[in-house]
Amino acid sequence: xxxxxxxxxxxxxxxxxxxxxxxxxxxxxxxxxxxxxxxxxxxxxxxxxxxxxxxxxxxxxxxxxxxxxxxxxxxxxxxxxxxxxxxxxxxxxxxxxxxxxxxxxxxxxxxxxxxxxxxxxxxxxxxxxxxxxxxxxxxxxxxxxxxxxxxxxxxxxxxxxxxxxxxxxxxxxxxxxxxxx
Amino acid sequence: xxxxxxxxxxxxxxxxxxxxxxxxxxxxxxxxxxxxxxxxxxxxxxxxxxxxxxxxxxxxxxxxxxxxxxxxxxxxxxxxxxxxxxxxxxxxxxxxxxxxxxxxxxxxxxxxxxxxxxxxxxxxxxxxxxxxxxxxxxxxxxxxxxxxxxxxx
Numbered sequence: 278x279x280x281x282x283x284x285x286x287x288x289x290x291x292x293x294x295x296x297x298x299x300x301x302x303x304x305x306x307x308x309x310x311x312x313x314x315x316x317x318x319x320x321x322x323x324x325x326x327x328x329x330x331x332x333x334x335x336x337x338x339x340x341x342x343x344x345x346x347x348x349x350x351x352x353x354x355x356x357x358x359x360x361x362x363x364x365x366x367x368x369x370x371x372x373x374x375x376x377x378x379x380x381x382x383x384x385x386x387x388x389x390x391x392x393x394x395x396x397x398x399x400x401x402x403x404x405x406x407x408x409x410x411x412x413x414x415x416x417x418x419x420x421x422x423x424x425x426x427x428x429x430x431x432x433x434x435x436x437x438x439x440x441x442x443x444x445x446x447x448x449x450x451x452x453x454x455x456x457x458x
Numbered sequence: 459x460x461x462x463x464x465x466x467x468x469x470x471x472x473x474x475x476x477x478x479x480x481x482x483x484x485x486x487x488x489x490x491x492x493x494x495x496x497x498x499x500x501x502x503x504x505x506x507x508x509x510x511x512x513x514x515x516x517x518x519x520x521x522x523x524x525x526x527x528x529x530x531x532x533x534x535x536x537x538x539x540x541x542x543x544x545x546x547x548x549x550x551x552x553x554x555x556x557x558x559x560x561x562x563x564x565x566x567x568x569x570x571x572x573x574x575x576x577x578x579x580x581x582x583x584x585x586x587x588x589x590x591x592x593x594x595x596x597x598x599x600x601x602x603x604x605x606x607x608x609x610x611x
Contacts (some may be wrong), residue, residue, distance in 0.1 A: 300490075303475040337468035337493035363560070414479050 282308040282379040284342065284370040287318040287383045289327075292402045292432050294328055296423050301414055304340050305405065310342035310379060312369035344375040353391065360387070371395050384433050402427070403434055407442060421448040459593055461488045462514035464532040466521030466551065468496040473520050473604050480600055486593060489514070495528040503531050509536055516590045518597050519545035522605055525555055533559065542590045544577060544598050548605065563598070567606045574599060 283306045290311070293299050302309055311333075319329040320345045332339055367388030374381040374397045381392040381399040393397035394404045424439050428451055440450035465474040474490045481488040489510040495519040503511070507528070521529065523611070524528055536543040537559075547555050547561045555562050561583075563576040578599040581591045 299474045301479050303472045307472055334491035334494045335473045335494070338475070414483055448514060 280451035282307045283379060283382050284310045284374040284379050286313065286370045286385065286388055287315045288295070288384045288433065289402045289405070290319060290329075290332075290430045291316065291325060292384075292427055293405065294325070294332065296307060297432065298409065298423070299332055299339070300336060301407070301409055302410055304414060305355070305408055306380075307338060309339045310373060310377070311339060312345070312366060312373050313341070313343050314369040316341065316368050318364075323433040331417060339364075342373055345376055352379060353379060357387065367391065371397060371399075374399075382410075401434075403439060403442075406447075410446065412434075417446045417448050420446065421451075424451060437450075439447075459486050459508075459516070459589060460514045461486050461593060461597060462510055462517045462518045462532070462536070463490050463530050463597075464517060464536070465490070465496070466519075466529050466547070467524040467526050468493050469523040470498070470520055473600075473601065476604055477518070477520070477597060477600055481597060484596070486597075491528065492530070496526040499527050503528070503535065504518040505541060507532065508535070511541075512539070512562060514541060515587075516594050516597075517541050517543040518594065518601065519543065519547075519559070520601050520605070521545065521551055521555060523548070524551055525558075530558065542581075542584050542594060544580060544594050546573065546577075546601055546605070555575060565602060565605050570602055570606055572601050 293302065313393050313448050316329065319325040349372050350365065351371060354365060357368065359365065367385050370383055371379050371388065371391045374446060381397050382401065382405065383389055383399060384401040389399050406423055409415045410417065412458040421443055426436060441448050463474040463477055465471050471490065471493050478488040478490050489506050495504065495507065505534060511532060511548060519533050533545055544563060545559045546565055548566055549566055552564045561580050563573050563580065565573045577595060
């Protein structure tokens with residue numbers, strides 16, 4: 278069985294680190310590849326700069342990954358730029374994943390669409406949190422609390438699907454006005 | 459209960475982190491040293507590691523891909539203190555470890571029961587509270603499973 282590998286976009290790194298769940302990614306993946314553009318994005322922010330450094334120092338399974346087809350990334354970025362967005366991170370995450378046969382962990386809809394075009398297996402932070410619950414690493418109440426924290430942070434997430442999942446695991450759904458929100 | 463997991467090399471850290479997560483679910487506080495400690499040839503343990511070692515109730519050594527200097531020092535310290543300790547190793551790295559750790563548990567994927575038997579035998583011979591020994595059996599068994607079934611590159 279090959280060791281499972283993923284590339285990951287900045288928003289998922291930020292969300293999982295905020296929940297202190299990055300080490301648990303080792304349950305899903307033997308290698309988590311951080312593309313250069315994702316690192317650059319994280320290094321730009323004061324709040325994530327030191328955390329990224331600590332993550333790279335602390336966890337051997339989180340690796341820098343710079344070996345990818347820069348030409349392909351540049352072409353895709355031109356396409357992205359026509360939409361008024363210049364986010365190199367998700368493009369590098371997809372191109373690198375396609376090269377090494379990895380899964381892409383990405384929340385951005387365009388990044389997910391791109392991953393599908395490249396025939397990559399892709400999932401978002403929601404899937405990661407679901408897997409942790411299914412593996413018994415986080416009980417249902419903790420899982421709900423994680424979603425509450427991400428909601429409060431304004432993290433992009435398929436909230437209707439999150440609520441369906443919460444109900445399915447016996448937890449109250451998140452609401453704009455009631456519950457924990 | 460505080461558990462210290464000493465892993466052989468950076469490549470073994472994934473197993474240690476998986477054990478940490480499983481331990482946390484079961485109420486154990488598990489410390490896994492950061493990966494950078496496996497990349498340095500420092501002759502002294504850093505203060506954080508020394509503190510965590512002294513706080514630990516039990517120590518589990520997991521060596522699948524080799525023995526770093528930091529791991530060797532951690533396990534030597536655990537024997538010197540002494541703390542209830544189990545050291546488990548892949549058959550490929552076992553020969554280089556046996557001189558340092560005579561009670562090494564060698565994991566033979568073809569005969570995992572031997573390793574399990576070795577864990578139980580070893581725990582009979584060491585001093586330690588019953589709770590600590592139970593934790594070591596549980597973690598040792600989990601480590602055995604993780605090392606045997608872990609996907610390979």
